[in-house]
Amino acid sequence: MRKLLSRLGLRFEDPVDERTFVTRFTLDDLPRTQAAMILGACVYCAFAVWDWILDPAHWTETLFLRLAVALAVLLPATAALRWPAARRWAEQIYLSYCVVPGCVLSLIYLRLGPGFDHAAAGMIVVILFVSTLLPLRLSSLAAFCGLTWLCFAVCESFAVHERAGMRFVNNFEIGMAYALSLYAVGAREVRARRQFQTEEALRREKERSETALSELREAQAHLVQAEKLAALGQLVAGVAHEINTPIGLALTTSTAAEGDLRHLQRAVESGQLRRSDLTHGFARLSEGMRLLFSNLTRAADLVNSFKQVAVDQASAERRTFELHGWLEELMSTLGPLVRRKGHTMRIRCEDGIILDSHPGALAQVISNLALNAIVHGYPDGRSGVLDVAAYRSGEDRLRIIIADDGIGIPSEHLSKVFDPFFTTRRDKGSTGLGLHIVFNLVASTLQGQITLSSNGGGGTCFTIDLPLSVDEVEVSEAAEPQATKRVNLGSVVVSSAPLVEPNANGSE
Known part of the structure; x- marks a missing residue:
């Protein structure tokens, strides 16, 4: 039954x-x-x-x-x-x-x-x-x-x-009424059951979709964090390479100073110390201390700059900061990598620009764009110029332009560069998340817009428009990927003509 x-x-x-x-x-x-x-x-x-x-x-x-x-x-x-x-x-x-x-x-x-x-x-x-x-x-x-x-x-x-015959008439009429009511109620119940099945299927599908979306957001958050750590890893490698020079010079200088000091000590102990030896020894020790102080100061400055950039990139904290000095510190951590690749980096920034924003997100954006230009814009060991410019575009707006004179982006890739996992260098370890993360951070955390211009072969230019003070919105690292609602490219404007500002990278 x-x-x-x-x-x-x-x-x-x-x-x-x-x-x-x-x-x-x-x-x-x-x-x-x-x-x-x-x-x-x-x-x-x-x-x-x-x-x-x-x-x-x-x-x-x-x-x-x-x-x-x-x-x-x-x-x-x-x-x-x-x-x-x-x-x-x-x-x-x-x-x-x-x-x-x-x-x-x-x-x-x-x-x-x-x-x-x-x-x-x-x-x-x-x-x-x-x-x-x-x-x-x-x-x-x-x-x-x-x-x-x-x-x-x-x-x-x-x-x-x-x-006569009323008994048959009564039962016939009542029987027909019963039959019609049974059919009507049965049809109503079947429709209700189908509607119930549809609602339950939709509810279950919604739960599955929400679960899948939650898992996707969690996975994306892990990928974002991994990408951040990868960028920091590149900075670490560059800073470590750059810091080796002053540390090595300081070590050589201290060794030479130690030798001069022992020479003076032996001369004093033998009683054959001459005035010229004493003057020459003091001169060498003074020069050594000067070189030692200069190189250690340079190493300390690099370490301090890197520490601030690393703290910013590892945190979603909102704070007020002066852009010029902050940008100089950020680009100083990228400087070793840029110079090691044979590139030149130019920075132009108006003085007195105060931002009330998220320096960690902004550092991640600029670092990703700069590293992206170095990796993708100059293949086969080519060298070039990386320009970073920042200026006010209104009373409460800031414009940052990151441009290079690299190979540019092919026209068929312009509409895809901000898509997650899009890359032309997957065989060389690229994940295709760098510019996707940049888009998310600019659109959500920094509450701005990013535009892209590249004419293929003549460099690439990214223009970022930001408010000087972001609205009071709860932001966390895990929540960053959730802003990726790219129904369309809304804030991404792609054109084939270069901007008037300096050219930027061939990124993916």
């Missing part, structure tokens, strides 16, 4: 889905159902007027029956649904609400003289009410039809009809 009902669309194979559907179907819009039940009780009692017209001698008895049914069954059943504990039995309450008055109605017709000559109309009214105003499933309605029709047939067997 269950398999048959499942095939007909009147039952779910999953018991959990079945219970959930039955609960939702029977209790959906409960206030309206309770209002209909109160209306049904009133109409049931109001038909006592019809009883009086048919048989004035016995209508008081039928009125008593109708009132008894309303007060003992109909109204208590309606009131019971107000208690949450009783709602689990809602379908049984509906069934008793329908069956009792339907069966008592046959007893009323039996008590009235010509009652069964007019019984079909009253029964059809009850069937119409039950099938349209109460949330009965097909199985419950079938139980109602079977019980009330059986009671009607039994009571009618004791009745005497004034006209």
Whole structure:
């Protein structure tokens, strides 16, 4: 039987889905159902007027029956649904609400003289009410039809009809009413079940999508962090290479100074110290201390600059900072790598520009664009010029231009460079996330726009427009990738003509 009902669309194979559907179907819009039940009780009692017209001698008895049914069954059943504990039995309450008055109605017709000559109309009214105003499933309605029709047939067997053939007419009319109501309720239940399946499928798909999106965001956050660490790793390598020079000179100078000091010490101990030896030794030691101080100071400056840049890039903290000095510190950490590759770096920045923003995100953007230019813009060991310019573009706006004179970006790649995982150097270890991260950081964290210009072979230029003070928005490293809602390139303007400003990198 269950398999048959499942095939007909009147039952779910999953018991959990079945219970959930039955609960939702029977209790959906409960206030309206309770209002209909109160209306049904009133109409049931109001038909006592019809009883009086048919048989004035016995209508008081039928009125008593109708009132008894309303007060003992109909109204208590309606009131019971107000208690949450009783709602689990809602379908049984509906069934008793329908069956009792339907069966008592046959007893009323039996008590009235010509009652069964007019019984079909009253029964059809009850069937119409039950099938349209109460949330009965097909199985419950079938139980109602079977019980009330059986009671009607039994009571009618004791009745005497004034006209021949009324028994057949009554049962035919009531049977047709039952058939139509069963079809209507069955079709309504099938539609409700299909709608329920659709809603459940959509809900589950939404949950799966949200779970997948959460996992994707988490994975993207890890990739962003990995990309940040990779950029820092390149900075570390460049700074380490650059710092080796002053440290090495300082070590050589200290070794030479130690030798001169030992030479003076031996001369003093032997008593053969000459004035010229003392003067020459002091001169060499003084020169050594000067070189030692100069090289150690240079190394300390590099370390301090790198520390500030590393702290900024590892943090999403918002703070106020002066752009010129901050930019000089940032580019000094990139300087060793730029010079090692044979490139020249030029920095132009207006003095007195104060930013209230996220220096870590901005450092990540500029570092990614600069490193991207070095890696992709100059293949085969070529050298070039990397220009970084910053100036006010309005009262509360800042424009930063990072340009190079490298090979540029092919026109077929211009619309894809900000897409995640797009790269032409995957075989050489590129992930294709550098410019994607740049776009996210500029559009979300820094609340700005980034535009790209490249004419293929004549360099590339990135122009970043930012507010001097970002709005108060909660920003975290894990949340950065969530801003990647690139339905279109909105803030990304790609053109084939170079900007008036200096050229920038051939990036991917």
